[in-house]
Amino acid sequence: MGSRRPTVGRRGPTGRRSGCCPHRQPPTPAEAGPPRHRRDGLVHAGLRHEGPRRRKPRLRFDGDHNTPSWRARQEGAKYLAAGAFLALRNVAAHEDEVTWTEQEALEHLATLSVLARWIEQCTVERAT
Template identity: 85%
Template sequence: MDHAFAVKKLSEFLKLVNTHLNDLDAATGDAGSDWPEWPQDLVLQQVWARQIMNAYEPGLGDVAQDESERYYWHQVRAAAVEALGRALSAEEIAEFLRPTSPAVAADSLHPWVWDSAAPLWAAEARQDAVLAAARTVNRRLQQKLSRHDVGESDLCLQTFAVTDPTAGKPRLRFPGDRDTPTWRARQEGAKYLAAGVFLAIRNVAAHEDHVSWSEQEALEHLATLSVLARWIETCTVETST
């Protein structure tokens, strides 16, 4: 719901209601059952106001006409004020009542990632922080495999492949039973995620003059690199015999 729009329309309606009540109070006696013709603006605004009131609470805007016109408009005003209060506080209440969510602690990311990124992050150079972390992860991967002859993405595709290693092309292997579909799926998933990290995150950070990553987006990129770093550290190296 557009709460700002509701506030605007209800505020406009309440001004008209208050004006009409002042006119009634200025008149002698009570209108009783003799209902005069209402101002056109008041009638038109009431159509909007009734729907908005009922949107916040079904039936709130359906005020029954009483014998006293003055009493009726006081009831309408009370309903509109309640709806206005709900509209004004809706976003704050929604934020307050939102379930508490966990937060990612940047300094708890894998040290290959955060130790590289932290100084640049502190300088608000988020793009450079992500790039530094990606380069460190790549260097660690190269060192673990003793390979410096191929680009990051190709290295990941070869490294996590389920095929047997060949001369000069070792593999990284997750622990577990290699005869199970789960183990194979984990290897395949790591292969494509790792390659994707370098293609879609590292390359963008390295080759774009400026990326418009928000702090949250940059942190998510670091978290993805942290996942990859933990996988690389967890896996064992398998070479050809």
Template identity: 75%
Template structure:
């Protein structure tokens, strides 16, 4: 519904009917004076005002002249209905927002500390791109430190780290807790592998190589939330290394 249109039309009508009632009031004070005729525009705008009033509150604009009712009383009732409709139209968006169910929010300082701590000072400076990049770089360093691997980039590291194949010499794996014989466990490992690689490719690389991205605060916060999920998984997983007697590379 176009509330701005409704407000404009109702204000025009109220100004017109107010002017007419003012003339009626002046005539009533002049004994013997005739009441002014309805302006044609008043009748035209009344039809529009009725429809708008009914759109906001069905039946509000359905005002009929009572038997024996004079013109002034009738138009006062019409004006009251239009004023009520104007109040509804003027506050419709605010009321809708107030009545909207409360939605959950993401508290930035509740994100994983590997993500929020490096991002926080840059976020405070409104450097959202740099905040996301700092978080991604710190997360990569944490992953490298946990595995003791600094020989490959973060995308390949995620692909190898969560891979379902057994660990090899110099190539440890991260493993979620749980029964490794189930399809759910295998799906989680595979999902983390591609999730981690995708996060670094689609978020870290963009933040690092684009001169300036047009991320809104919400965009940047959601990117940090993605990195936070990955950070929790990395911290939660245990390291599985190849047996010291394993000669396979």
């Protein structure tokens, strides 16, 4: 049997929390769209496999773009970058205090170092 989380704030006539303004209801999940971490951000846009668009260049590794190994590297870089931003950068930037040990902090820096090296190896592909 699961426990219910305590309700914070008043509920409006629709049953949704009203927050600080009784006349403003928070958006439903359908209205809000996908969670922030699943939206296409700069990292995903920059490393997408699809070709560049006007004002949306892409970072590309050298090599044949049609091989499985090139695609794996491109996708891997995209997801490593997204994970590093979510799990490392956002935690460090938004928490009052991080509790990483020195070893953990060095490992996080190593992850970011690999990512930075990969980005330096890429070329910028622009729409023509």
